[in-house]
Amino acid sequence: MKELPPLPKSELEIARIVWRLQEATVREIVEELANDREADFWTVQTYLRRLANKGYLKVRKEGRTNIYAPAVDLEGVISQVFEETVERLFDGKMLPAFQQLVNSRDLTESDIDELQTLLNGLKAERKRKRGKSK
Amino acid sequence: MKELPPLPKSELEIARIVWRLQEATVREIVEELANDREADFWTVQTYLRRLANKGYLKVRKEGRTNIYAPAVDLEGVISQVFEETVERLFDGKMLPAFQQLVNSRDLTESDIDELQTLLNGLKAERKRKRGKSK
DNA sequence: CCTTTTAACGTACATTTGAACGTAATCTAT
DNA sequence: ATAGATTACGTTCAAATGTACGTTAAAAGG
Numbered sequence: 001m002k003e004l005p006p007l008p009k010s011e012l013e014i015a016r017i018v019w020r021l022q023e024a025t026v027r028e029i030v031e032e033l034a035n036d037r038e039a040d041f042w043t044v045q046t047y048l049r050r051l052a053n054k055g056y057l058k059v060r061k062e063g064r065t066n067i068y069a070p071a072v073d074l075e076g077v078i079s080q081v082f083e084e085t086v087e088r089l090f091d092g093k094m095l096p097a098f099q100q101l102v103n104s105r106d107l108t109e110s111d112i113d114e115l116q117t118l119l120n121g122l123k124a125e126r127k128r129k130r131g132k133s134k
Numbered sequence: 135m136k137e138l139p140p141l142p143k144s145e146l147e148i149a150r151i152v153w154r155l156q157e158a159t160v161r162e163i164v165e166e167l168a169n170d171r172e173a174d175f176w177t178v179q180t181y182l183r184r185l186a187n188k189g190y191l192k193v194r195k196e197g198r199t200n201i202y203a204p205a206v207d208l209e210g211v212i213s214q215v216f217e218e219t220v221e222r223l224f225d226g227k228m229l230p231a232f233q234q235l236v237n238s239r240d241l242t243e244s245d246i247d248e249l250q251t252l253l254n255g256l257k258a259e260r261k262r263k264r265g266k267s268k
Numbered sequence: 269c270c271t272t273t274t275a276a277c278g279t280a281c282a283t284t285t286g287a288a289c290g291t292a293a294t295c296t297a298t
Numbered sequence: 299a300t301a302g303a304t305t306a307c308g309t310t311c312a313a314a315t316g317t318a319c320g321t322t323a324a325a326a327g328g
């Protein structure tokens with residue numbers, strides 16, 4: 001995915017709501033936010049316009065109301081932002097990031113089992129790929 | 135750890151160098167940075183002053199030169215910043231963050247084994263704790 | 269058709285962040 | 299002792315970010 005302009009915290013928060021709703025008006029997003037925090041209609045509207053200008057969202061008009069929808073893939077954006085953080089905090093190294101992730105939580109054995117299952121699946125996938133490439 | 139003011143990218147970059155060197159002058163940090171990027175003495179100096187004012191670093195003077203040293207624990211700061219990101223991108227959920235971490239890398243089998251070993255150790259630790267609490 | 273309500277666009281403002289300088293003071297070299 | 303080099307502090311500036319409003323226009327209601 002082409003790298004888009006930086007995505008500050010509040011814009012990311014708004015963008016994630018649009019991704020979750022798949023499309024939304026300003027009013028709908030304001031209502032969604034009201035559950036967590038107070039946000040003026042005008043503020044949200046500005047964020048949405050900035051996101052559209054940056055290329056994260058696309059807009060179509062219905063009557064006088066703008067409908068905002070994702071213009072890029074959520075996974076790609078999350079990946080980009082997260083990797084930048086891992087790079088910045090851990091020089092991109094997975095192990096310390098992973099340690100930070102698990103050590104800061106009270107994991108149950110079943111949580112751990114779930115992670116191990118994931119890793120086993122990854123391992124099997126690597127084996128399959130290697131088998132095929134030989 | 136008491137929550138300190140936000141730590142922007144460039145300040146974090148400088149702070150990590152101080153943590154690595156354990157203590158440093160402006161000049162030493164500028165030299166350290168020169169390997170990666172161009173940075174004016176004045177710019178680094180400003181960042182260091184901001185970090186000290188925010189409580190991340192402490193300062194002592196030797197002659198006319200300030201020596202900067204960490205005032206808080208690196209782990210605590212990394213944890214705070216990383217957790218904020220996981221909260222923001224994944225609503226604090228470990229599994230999607232973990233998936234993002236491993237799926238964006240070409241992990242070898244030995245990488246995966248290393249992660250498994252870590253998780254096994256964690257599991258054993260959980261068992262020991264539970265045993266003791268009974 | 270007129271009035272009221274509400275949304276969009278352009279714009280404004282404060283703070284934060286990235287980046288840097290000017291002057292005074294201190295240290296080093298001669 | 300003086301000149302040159304270098305550092306600190308206070309300050310400055312631009313861009314980014316967080317937040318919000320005013321006027322115009324469109325839709326809804328009467």
